[in-house]
Each structure stands twice: as C-alpha cells, then as structure tokens.
Amino acid sequence: AQSVTQLDSHVSVSEGTPVLLRCNYSSSYSPSLFWYVQHPNKGLQLLLKYTSAATLVKGINGFEAEFKKSETSFHLTKPSAHMSDAAEYFCVVSGYSGNTPLVFGKGTRLSVIA
Amino acid sequence: KAGVTQTPRYLIKTRGQQVTLSCSPISGHRSVSWYQQTPGQGLQFLFEYFSETQRNKGNFPGRFSGRQFSNSRSEMNVSTLELGDSALYLCASSNPSGGPGTQYFGPGTRLTVL
Numbered sequence: 446a447q448s449v450t451q452l453d454s455h456v457s458v459s460e461g462t463p464v465l466l467r468c469n470y471s472s473s474y475s476p477s478l479f480w481y482v483q484h485p486n487k488g489l490q491l492l493l494k495y496t497s498a499a500t501l502v503k504g505i506n507g508f509e510a511e512f513k514k515s516e517t518s519f520h521l522t523k524p525s526a527h528m529s530d531a532a533e534y535f536c537v538v539s540g541y542s543g544n545t546p547l548v549f550g551k552g553t554r555l556s557v558i559a
Numbered sequence: 560k561a562g563v564t565q566t567p568r569y570l571i572k573t574r575g576q577q578v579t580l581s582c583s584p585i586s587g588h589r590s591v592s593w594y595q596q597t598p599g600q601g602l603q604f605l606f607e608y609f610s611e612t613q614r615n616k617g618n619f620p621g622r623f624s625g626r627q628f629s630n631s632r633s634e635m636n637v638s639t640l641e642l643g644d645s646a647l648y649l650c651a652s653s654n655p656s657g658g659p660g661t662q663y664f665g666p667g668t669r670l671t672v673l
Contacts, residue, residue: 488664
C-alpha cells in the first residue's frame with residue numbers, strides 16, 4: 446500500500462521569504478511522486494513530478510522538490526514566496542505504472558503575508 | 560485546447576435522491592478519473608475509466624457508480640444520497656503520453672445534500 450503524510454496542515458510565510466512544505470511517503474515499490482496545487486474555487490494543477498529520473502525536480506512558478514529515498518521524503522520548496530502562491534498544496538504518490546490510482550495527502554494550506 | 564469541463568458546477572439535493580454528474584475530458588484523452596474531496600477525508604479516489612471500461616475502483620459503496628461513453632465523456636451517479644455525500648467531486652483526464660500521474664483536473668461539482 447502507498448501513502449503520503451504531509452507534516453503541516455497550515456504554513457504561513459511572509460512575502461519574499463522561502464517556502465518549505467514537507468511530505469513523507471510510504472511505498473512498497475519505487476514510487477512516482479507529485480505535488481499538485483489547488484487555488485480557491487479552482488481545480489488542481491500539477492506543479493511537478495518525480496518518476497525515478499533526477500532526484501531534484503523543478504516545476505512551474507519557481508517551485509522545486511527533492512526526492513530523498515533514505516528519508517522517504519519529497520519536500521516542496523521555493524526560494525521566495527509570492528502572494529499568488531497562497532493555495533492548498535497536495536503531495537501525491539502513485540505506482541510507476543500509469544494504471545495505478547493517485548493517493549493524495551491531506552493537504553497543506555499555504556498563507557502568504559504581505 | 561479546452562480544459563476538463565464539469566457540469567453542473569453546483570448542485571443541491573435532499574437525502575434519498577439520486578444525482579448524476581458529468582465530465583468532458585480534454586480532447587484526445589481517453590482516461591477519466593473521479594475523486595471526492597471533503598474537509599474531513601481529503602481527496603479520495605472513486606474510480607477510473609479508460610476506453611469505456613472501469614480500470615480501477617476506490618473504496619466507496621455501490622451507491623457510487625460511473626460510466627464512460629465512446630467519446631470519452633464520463634458520468635458518475637450517486638443513488639440514495641446521504642448527508643455525508645456532500646462534497647466537491649473532481650474529474651480528471653489523462654493520456655499515456657503525459658506519463659504516470661499527470662492528470663488534468665476540472666473545476667469540480669459542489670454537491671450539497673440537505
């Protein structure tokens with residue numbers, strides 16, 4: 446069975462400061478990992494994905510995540526937060542086969558303070 | 560290309576009624592997945608259809624069902640509605656060339672059961 450645990454339900458940062466959203470995963474085989482973002486009243490959008498290639502993955506809007514197998518982590522970072530980054534972020538795991546359903550974490554709500 | 564569309568966007572029903580939600584995937588996408596999003600349980604996978612066949616099913620009661628048509632449009636049905644079925648229902652489409660886990664989400668249908 447696969448699962449992800451997002452360690453913070455809510456993170457608040459000031460505009461221009463770094464963002465760190467933490468995610469640990471559990472998988473019985475080599476996982477594919479993703480971060481999705483959900484802005485209010487909108488659908489989810491894929492930020493970035495890891496599928497066993499480079500362990501440091503760059504995504505849209507300046508976000509990146511590093512896959513650390515030894516720590517079973519896939520934390521999301523951004524050097525400098527922008528007001529438009531305020532949203533709900535989901536860490537997601539899937540088996541490498543494209544037929545495996547996505548398993549979502551509970552989400553981390555990111556607030557950005559001016 | 561037009562994105563994933565879901566109709567209706569909002570729906571209010573009473574307990575015991577049934578409801579049908581519709582999803583039109585991105586043109587050319589043959590896989591459609593459905594998710595239920597609630598504050599308590601987060602995002603949970605309902606089922607996935609590929610070329611009119613259910614390929615995966617989540618852990619939901621038989622009151623939840625779906626189907627996919629030859630044009631890849633999909634519908635989900637919930638019979639004998641319960642208060643706990645109040646949720647945002649999200650549809651996502653994908654195709655194999657996008658890689659595992661790369662799904663494109665619609666804005667969702669907000670179902671309220673009174």
